[in-house]
Amino acid sequence: MGDLVVGNYDLVGVPASGNAFIYNIQTDTYVILNFGGTQNLTSLYGVWQNGPGSSIYTLVGGSRPSPTINLAMIVDFDASSSTFGTPTYYAPRGEGPTILSHFEGISGLGDGRYSLIAMTLNASEVPIGVDLICVVRLPNGSFSAGQWTPLAYPGASFATGNTVIDGVGMGIYFTSSNPSVFSYVAFTEIPCPADLNDDGVVNGSDLSSLLASWGTCPPKGGCPGDFDDDGVVNGSDLSYLLASWGTCP
Ligand SMILES: [Ca+2]
Numbered sequence: 001m002g003d004l005v006v007g008n009y010d011l012v013g014v015p016a017s018g019n020a021f022i023y024n025i026q027t028d029t030y031v032i033l034n035f036g037g038t039q040n041l042t043s044l045y046g047v048w049q050n051g052p053g054s055s056i057y058t059l060v061g062g063s064r065p066s067p068t069i070n071l072a073m074i075v076d077f078d079a080s081s082s083t084f085g086t087p088t089y090y091a092p093r094g095e096g097p098t099i100l101s102h103f104e105g106i107s108g109l110g111d112g113r114y115s116l117i118a119m120t121l122n123a124s125e126v127p128i129g130v131d132l133i134c135v136v137r138l139p140n141g142s143f144s145a146g147q148w149t150p151l152a153y154p155g156a157s158f159a160t161g162n163t164v165i166d167g168v169g170m171g172i173y174f175t176s177s178n179p180s181v182f183s184y185v186a187f188t189e190i191p192c193p194a195d196l197n198d199d200g201v202v203n204g205s206d207l208s209s210l211l212a213s214w215g216t217c218p219p220k221g222g223c224p225g226d227f228d229d230d231g232v233v234n235g236s237d238l239s240y241l242l243a244s245w246g247t248c249p
Protein backbone atom coordinates (compact mmCIF):
# COMPACT_ATOMS: atom_id res chain seq x y z
CA MET A 1 0.00 0.00 0.00
CA GLY A 2 1.75 3.18 -1.08
CA ASP A 3 5.45 2.50 -0.68
CA LEU A 4 5.13 0.43 2.48
CA VAL A 5 4.81 -3.24 3.21
CA VAL A 6 4.66 -4.90 6.62
CA GLY A 7 5.91 -8.22 7.93
CA ASN A 8 7.38 -10.07 10.87
CA TYR A 9 10.71 -11.62 11.77
CA ASP A 10 12.36 -13.95 14.26
CA LEU A 11 16.04 -14.07 15.14
CA VAL A 12 17.82 -17.07 13.62
CA GLY A 13 17.15 -20.20 15.65
CA VAL A 14 15.14 -18.36 18.31
CA PRO A 15 11.35 -18.79 17.90
CA ALA A 16 9.15 -15.91 19.07
CA SER A 17 12.23 -13.69 19.36
CA GLY A 18 11.31 -10.98 16.91
CA ASN A 19 8.79 -8.31 16.13
CA ALA A 20 7.00 -6.64 13.30
CA PHE A 21 8.59 -4.34 10.73
CA ILE A 22 7.57 -1.76 8.14
CA TYR A 23 9.63 -1.73 4.95
CA ASN A 24 9.75 1.25 2.60
CA ILE A 25 10.22 -0.02 -0.95
CA GLN A 26 11.34 3.38 -2.28
CA THR A 27 13.99 4.11 0.32
CA ASP A 28 14.95 0.51 1.18
CA THR A 29 14.65 1.28 4.88
CA TYR A 30 13.02 -0.55 7.77
CA VAL A 31 11.24 0.58 10.90
CA ILE A 32 10.80 -1.96 13.70
CA LEU A 33 7.55 -2.11 15.68
CA ASN A 34 8.32 -3.41 19.14
CA PHE A 35 5.72 -2.65 21.81
CA GLY A 36 7.36 -3.31 25.16
CA GLY A 37 9.88 -5.96 24.12
CA THR A 38 9.84 -9.19 22.13
CA GLN A 39 7.80 -10.95 24.84
CA ASN A 40 4.82 -8.96 23.58
CA LEU A 41 4.96 -10.87 20.26
CA THR A 42 3.95 -7.85 18.20
CA SER A 43 3.03 -8.74 14.62
CA LEU A 44 1.81 -6.84 11.55
CA TYR A 45 -0.12 -8.33 8.63
CA GLY A 46 -2.01 -5.47 6.99
CA VAL A 47 -1.34 -1.87 5.95
CA TRP A 48 -3.65 0.82 4.59
CA GLN A 49 -2.60 4.24 3.26
CA ASN A 50 -5.17 6.86 4.32
CA GLY A 51 -5.57 8.52 0.94
CA PRO A 52 -3.31 8.98 -2.10
CA GLY A 53 -0.01 10.53 -1.08
CA SER A 54 -0.88 10.50 2.63
CA SER A 55 1.98 9.82 5.04
CA ILE A 56 -0.50 8.32 7.53
CA TYR A 57 -0.85 4.58 7.28
CA THR A 58 -3.04 2.39 9.45
CA LEU A 59 -1.50 -0.95 10.39
CA VAL A 60 -3.09 -4.11 11.79
CA GLY A 61 -1.72 -7.20 13.48
CA GLY A 62 -1.53 -8.40 17.04
CA SER A 63 0.30 -7.81 20.27
CA ARG A 64 0.23 -8.71 23.93
CA PRO A 65 -0.79 -5.81 26.17
CA SER A 66 -1.10 -8.21 29.13
CA PRO A 67 1.38 -10.99 29.99
CA THR A 68 -0.58 -13.91 28.54
CA ILE A 69 -3.11 -12.91 25.91
CA ASN A 70 -2.48 -11.97 22.28
CA LEU A 71 -5.06 -9.46 21.06
CA ALA A 72 -5.83 -8.07 17.65
CA MET A 73 -4.38 -4.58 17.30
CA ILE A 74 -4.72 -1.50 15.08
CA VAL A 75 -2.30 1.43 15.10
CA ASP A 76 -1.48 4.46 12.97
CA PHE A 77 2.00 5.02 11.52
CA ASP A 78 3.28 8.36 10.21
CA ALA A 79 5.77 7.51 7.49
CA SER A 80 7.13 11.08 7.39
CA SER A 81 8.40 10.88 10.97
CA SER A 82 8.48 7.07 11.45
CA THR A 83 6.31 7.44 14.55
CA PHE A 84 3.42 5.31 15.78
CA GLY A 85 0.13 6.32 17.33
CA THR A 86 -1.35 4.67 20.39
CA PRO A 87 -2.39 1.08 19.60
CA THR A 88 -5.98 -0.02 20.15
CA TYR A 89 -6.54 -3.65 21.17
CA TYR A 90 -9.55 -5.83 20.44
CA ALA A 91 -10.80 -8.94 22.21
CA PRO A 92 -12.24 -11.52 19.78
CA ARG A 93 -15.92 -10.88 19.05
CA GLY A 94 -16.01 -8.48 21.98
CA GLU A 95 -16.14 -11.51 24.28
CA GLY A 96 -13.21 -10.72 26.52
CA PRO A 97 -9.55 -11.69 26.30
CA THR A 98 -9.80 -15.45 26.86
CA ILE A 99 -8.50 -16.56 23.46
CA LEU A 100 -5.87 -15.38 21.01
CA SER A 101 -6.57 -13.19 18.02
CA HIS A 102 -4.92 -10.99 15.43
CA PHE A 103 -5.96 -8.97 12.41
CA GLU A 104 -4.58 -10.13 9.05
CA GLY A 105 -5.94 -7.51 6.67
CA ILE A 106 -7.31 -3.98 6.48
CA SER A 107 -9.28 -2.05 3.88
CA GLY A 108 -10.42 1.57 4.30
CA LEU A 109 -13.82 2.55 2.93
CA GLY A 110 -13.01 6.27 2.70
CA ASP A 111 -15.81 7.35 5.06
CA GLY A 112 -14.04 6.69 8.34
CA ARG A 113 -14.84 2.98 8.40
CA TYR A 114 -12.26 0.23 8.11
CA SER A 115 -12.97 -3.37 7.25
CA LEU A 116 -10.63 -5.83 8.97
CA ILE A 117 -10.29 -9.60 8.91
CA ALA A 118 -9.22 -11.56 11.97
CA MET A 119 -8.22 -15.07 12.85
CA THR A 120 -8.92 -16.30 16.35
CA LEU A 121 -7.19 -19.27 17.95
CA ASN A 122 -7.70 -21.22 21.14
CA ALA A 123 -5.08 -21.43 23.85
CA SER A 124 -3.38 -24.29 21.94
CA GLU A 125 -3.15 -22.01 18.90
CA VAL A 126 -5.66 -24.06 16.88
CA PRO A 127 -7.76 -21.79 14.58
CA ILE A 128 -11.34 -21.61 15.80
CA GLY A 129 -12.85 -18.80 13.77
CA VAL A 130 -12.58 -16.05 11.18
CA ASP A 131 -14.37 -12.71 11.43
CA LEU A 132 -14.82 -9.56 9.40
CA ILE A 133 -14.72 -6.53 11.68
CA CYS A 134 -15.93 -2.99 11.12
CA VAL A 135 -13.96 -0.34 13.02
CA VAL A 136 -14.64 3.38 12.71
CA ARG A 137 -12.24 6.26 13.15
CA LEU A 138 -13.94 8.56 15.66
CA PRO A 139 -13.90 12.37 15.36
CA ASN A 140 -11.06 12.57 17.91
CA GLY A 141 -8.90 10.26 15.77
CA SER A 142 -9.26 7.17 17.97
CA PHE A 143 -10.81 3.89 16.82
CA SER A 144 -14.28 2.67 17.79
CA ALA A 145 -15.17 -0.69 19.25
CA GLY A 146 -15.30 -3.40 16.59
CA GLN A 147 -18.43 -5.00 15.16
CA TRP A 148 -17.48 -8.63 14.56
CA THR A 149 -19.19 -10.72 11.87
CA PRO A 150 -18.24 -14.42 12.03
CA LEU A 151 -17.52 -16.18 8.75
CA ALA A 152 -18.33 -19.89 8.64
CA TYR A 153 -17.60 -21.60 5.34
CA PRO A 154 -19.96 -24.58 4.85
CA GLY A 155 -18.17 -27.86 5.38
CA ALA A 156 -14.89 -26.35 6.52
CA SER A 157 -13.12 -28.05 9.38
CA PHE A 158 -11.21 -24.82 9.82
CA ALA A 159 -10.42 -21.74 7.79
CA THR A 160 -7.99 -18.86 7.71
CA GLY A 161 -8.81 -15.18 7.15
CA ASN A 162 -5.94 -13.64 5.20
CA THR A 163 -7.06 -10.55 3.35
CA VAL A 164 -10.03 -8.21 2.99
CA ILE A 165 -11.29 -5.64 0.47
CA ASP A 166 -14.34 -3.71 1.69
CA GLY A 167 -16.88 -6.41 2.61
CA VAL A 168 -15.04 -9.23 0.85
CA GLY A 169 -12.89 -11.56 2.93
CA MET A 170 -10.54 -14.19 1.55
CA GLY A 171 -8.57 -17.11 2.90
CA ILE A 172 -8.15 -20.85 2.68
CA TYR A 173 -10.05 -23.71 4.28
CA PHE A 174 -9.77 -27.42 4.89
CA THR A 175 -12.40 -30.11 5.19
CA SER A 176 -12.25 -33.32 7.19
CA SER A 177 -13.10 -35.43 4.13
CA ASN A 178 -10.68 -34.09 1.50
CA PRO A 179 -6.89 -33.63 1.85
CA SER A 180 -6.86 -30.67 -0.58
CA VAL A 181 -6.55 -27.05 0.46
CA PHE A 182 -9.30 -24.79 -0.89
CA SER A 183 -9.58 -21.02 -1.26
CA TYR A 184 -12.71 -19.06 -0.42
CA VAL A 185 -14.17 -15.60 -0.99
CA ALA A 186 -16.83 -14.42 1.47
CA PHE A 187 -19.13 -11.42 1.02
CA THR A 188 -20.66 -9.55 3.95
CA GLU A 189 -22.49 -6.30 4.46
CA ILE A 190 -20.34 -3.79 6.30
CA PRO A 191 -22.24 -2.49 9.31
CA CYS A 192 -23.05 1.13 10.04
CA PRO A 193 -22.21 1.27 13.75
CA ALA A 194 -24.09 4.49 14.57
CA ASP A 195 -27.32 2.96 13.22
CA LEU A 196 -28.23 1.48 16.59
CA ASN A 197 -31.67 0.18 15.55
CA ASP A 198 -30.38 -1.15 12.22
CA ASP A 199 -32.98 0.59 10.01
CA GLY A 200 -30.48 1.97 7.50
CA VAL A 201 -30.43 5.57 8.73
CA VAL A 202 -28.81 7.39 11.65
CA ASN A 203 -31.44 9.71 13.09
CA GLY A 204 -33.34 10.70 16.20
CA SER A 205 -34.24 7.10 17.08
CA ASP A 206 -30.57 6.21 17.34
CA LEU A 207 -29.86 9.40 19.27
CA SER A 208 -32.60 8.47 21.76
CA SER A 209 -31.02 5.04 22.29
CA LEU A 210 -27.65 6.62 22.90
CA LEU A 211 -29.04 9.18 25.36
CA ALA A 212 -30.95 6.42 27.20
CA SER A 213 -27.60 4.71 27.81
CA TRP A 214 -25.83 7.90 28.90
CA GLY A 215 -23.26 7.38 31.62
CA THR A 216 -21.41 4.37 32.92
CA CYS A 217 -22.10 1.11 31.10
CA PRO A 218 -22.95 -2.24 32.67
CA PRO A 219 -19.92 -4.56 32.92
CA LYS A 220 -20.87 -6.41 29.73
CA GLY A 221 -23.38 -5.65 27.01
CA GLY A 222 -26.48 -3.52 27.24
CA CYS A 223 -24.67 -0.35 26.32
CA PRO A 224 -25.69 0.85 22.87
CA GLY A 225 -23.76 3.88 21.81
CA ASP A 226 -20.46 3.15 23.51
CA PHE A 227 -18.69 3.32 20.16
CA ASP A 228 -15.19 3.65 21.57
CA ASP A 229 -15.78 0.82 24.06
CA ASP A 230 -14.41 2.76 27.03
CA GLY A 231 -17.21 1.74 29.39
CA VAL A 232 -19.09 5.02 29.35
CA VAL A 233 -21.48 6.71 26.93
CA ASN A 234 -20.51 10.34 26.79
CA GLY A 235 -19.66 13.23 24.51
CA SER A 236 -17.14 11.37 22.39
CA ASP A 237 -19.75 8.75 21.50
CA LEU A 238 -22.33 11.46 20.84
CA SER A 239 -19.97 13.30 18.51
CA TYR A 240 -19.45 10.13 16.50
CA LEU A 241 -23.19 9.54 16.15
CA LEU A 242 -23.76 13.12 15.03
CA ALA A 243 -20.88 12.85 12.52
CA SER A 244 -22.62 9.75 11.07
CA TRP A 245 -26.04 11.45 10.82
CA GLY A 246 -28.11 10.47 7.79
CA THR A 247 -28.40 7.50 5.51
CA CYS A 248 -25.91 4.70 6.06
CA PRO A 249 -23.56 4.15 3.12
CA1 LIG B 1 -31.27 3.96 12.79
Ligand SMILES: [Ca+2]
Binds near residue numbers: 226231233
Ligand atom coordinates in the same frame (compact mmCIF):
# COMPACT_ATOMS: atom_id res chain seq x y z
CA1 LIG C 1 -17.68 5.60 25.10
